[in-house]
Every structure is written in structure tokens, then in C-alpha cells.
Amino acid sequence: xxxxxxxxxxxxxxxxxxxxxxxxxxxxxxxxxxxxxxxxxxxxxxxxxxxxxxxxxxxxxxxxxxxxxxxxxxxxxxxxxxxxxxxxxxxxxxxxxxxxxxxxxxxxxxxxxx
Amino acid sequence: xxxxxxxxxxxxxxxxxxxxxxxxxxxxxxxxxxxxxxxxxxxxxxxxxxxxxxxxxxxxxxxxxxxxxxxxxxxxxxxxxxxxxxxxxxxxxxxxxxxxxxxxxxxxxxxxxx
Numbered sequence: 001x002x003x004x005x006x007x008x009x010x011x012x013x014x015x016x017x018x019x020x021x022x023x024x025x026x027x028x029x030x031x032x033x034x035x036x037x038x039x040x041x042x043x044x045x046x047x048x049x050x051x052x053x054x055x056x057x058x059x060x061x062x063x064x065x066x067x068x069x070x071x072x073x074x075x076x077x078x079x080x081x082x083x084x085x086x087x088x089x090x091x092x093x094x095x096x097x098x099x100x101x102x103x104x105x106x107x108x109x110x111x112x113x114x
Numbered sequence: 115x116x117x118x119x120x121x122x123x124x125x126x127x128x129x130x131x132x133x134x135x136x137x138x139x140x141x142x143x144x145x146x147x148x149x150x151x152x153x154x155x156x157x158x159x160x161x162x163x164x165x166x167x168x169x170x171x172x173x174x175x176x177x178x179x180x181x182x183x184x185x186x187x188x189x190x191x192x193x194x195x196x197x198x199x200x201x202x203x204x205x206x207x208x209x210x211x212x213x214x215x216x217x218x219x220x221x222x223x224x225x226x227x228x
Binding site for chain 1: 118145147149154155156157158159162169170173205207209216217218219220221222
């Protein structure tokens with residue numbers, strides 16, 4: 001059972017454009033939603049995370065928008081740069097739970113063209 | 115400071131062989147996770163350690179997989195009678211025991227079973 005669905009599978013954006021990646025979750029017990037960035041041959045690295053007490057969180061060029069009623073959240077990358085080209089994963093977990101294990105989406109391969 | 119390290123970075127083995135994968139977490143991190151990432155997929159949870167004990171091993175696919183963390187620091191993932199379907203990147207992550215949920219990932223071990 002896939003508990004976190006991510007789209008699109010791949011995305012091509014021109015330099016300076018906006019990249020948008022969407023995720024939807026099923027388990028209403030989830031209350032921590034991070035985004036990870038992964039470069040080839042590297043492990044995932046935390047980019048930005050949000051908890052459902054706010055609808056938006058911004059850090060530099062990266063913004064998470066969160067819609068609790070729809071059980072959806074998205075990552076927006078403003079002014080996309082070629083260095084942003086990577087695979088992005090959304091994830092979800094139960095914050096402060098016994099395990100805090102992350103349930104990941106299937107990933108989005110982003111290519112930013114110069 | 116040093117991040118999560120994993121050895122070896124690559125492991126090629128033959129079907130039926132036994133393998134061990136090592137993870138050195140960030141110093142002082144009491145929580146340690148193993149995930150498996152198949153090609154084109156997001157990481158999938160395998161097992162979680164809090165200190166020396168396996169607090170959640172619900173993600174281990176079968177009894178051929180086992181993990182230990184005898185002194186609460188380094189962890190070893192052990193796979194018996196390897197199968198071609200075990201081929202994947204095995205990721206280790208660690209975090210503090212505090213309220214933060216940030217999991218820091220290592221670069222992974224790419225396991226190939228011929």
C-alpha cells in the first residue's frame with residue numbers, strides 16, 4: 001500500500017522558472033512532512049519540512065504549501081537553477097512517534113535547463 | 115562534523131552468499147534507521163534502533179535480513195542467502211533522541227547480487 005503518492009515522475013524546467021512537485025498522503029496520523037533532495041550517488045538530504053499547524057513554510061527559494069483537508073502538500077522551487085537538478089522525495093511520518101520512520105514518495109527527477 | 119558513513123560503498127556478491135553492510139552514525143545520535151532504495155523508487159523503511167535495541171523491525175522483508183547495534187553506535191545489516199531481488203542501495207540514517215525529526219542519511223551501500 002503506497003501511503004504517499006508523488007507527482008510528476010519527472011520534470012523539466014527552464015532556468016529561472018518555478019518547479020512544482022506534488023504529494024498526497026492517506027494516513028491522517030501523519031503530522032510531519034519533509035522534502036529530501038538526492039543527487040546521484042549520494043544519500044537523501046533534508047531540504048525543508050513542515051508540520052500541519054501552518055499552511056506554508058518558506059526557506060530561501062524553497063516553499064512548502066500544505067492543505068490538511070485535502071491531505072496534500074507541495075514543494076515550490078522559485079528561480080530554479082541548474083544546480084537544483086536532482087531527485088526530490090516527499091515523505092511523511094508521525095512526529096514524536098515511537099519510531100518516526102519516514103514513508104517516502106516515489107520521487108521526482110528534476111532537470112533545470114540553462 | 116562528520117556525517118553518517120557507510121561501508122562498503124559498493125558490494126557485488128553471488129546469489130546465495132552472505133553479506134554485511136556497516137553504518138557509522140553521527141556521533142551522539144541514539145536513533146538509527148536502515149532503509150532500502152530500489153532503482154527509481156523512494157527509500158523504504160527496514161528497521162529502527164533506539165540505542166542498542168531494535169525498536170521496530172517491521173520493515174524487514176523476511177528472516178534472511180537481520181541487523182545489530184551491539185554498543186549503541188555502529189550498526190551492521192546482515193543478509194543471508196542473498197537473492198537477485200535484494201539488489202538495491204541500502205541507506206542508513208541517524209538522528210538525535212530529541213524532538214527534532216531530522217534524519218541524516220549516509221551515502222548508501224549499493225548491493226548487487228549476481
